[in-house]
Amino acid sequence: MKGKFIVLEKKAFYKLVEEVVQRVKKTEKPDKDKQTSDWVNAIDAKKLLGIKSNGKLRKLLYDNHIVASQHGRTILYSRKSILAFLEKNKI
Numbered sequence: 001m002k003g004k005f006i007v008l009e010k011k012a013f014y015k016l017v018e019e020v021v022q023r024v025k026k027t028e029k030p031d032k033d034k035q036t037s038d039w040v041n042a043i044d045a046k047k048l049l050g051i052k053s054n055g056k057l058r059k060l061l062y063d064n065h066i067v068a069s070q071h072g073r074t075i076l077y078s079r080k081s082i083l084a085f086l087e088k089n090k091i
Contacts, residue, residue, distance in 0.1 A: 042057060045066075049085075
């Protein structure tokens with residue numbers, strides 16, 4: 001199998017690369033920005049709180065420091081309540 005080569009000048013190559021990058025950016029599906037989502041999963045909730053333990057997260061929930069919602073087995077935590085808890089307890 002014989003290979004075919006395309007020769008481009010440096011300027012034309014960079015222009016082509018830039019056009020490809022712009023086209024990819026336009027066709028990408030925008031991911032839901034995690035920072036603006038009202039509800040986060042347990043992993044993101046623990047990251048926001050700076051904790052690693054599921055037990056600590058549940059304790060904050062059971063002590064009514066943060067708010068969560070459950071549908072089936074999925075528990076989502078309110079980002080607003082987490083940020084309010086952090087703000088209330090800042091030193």
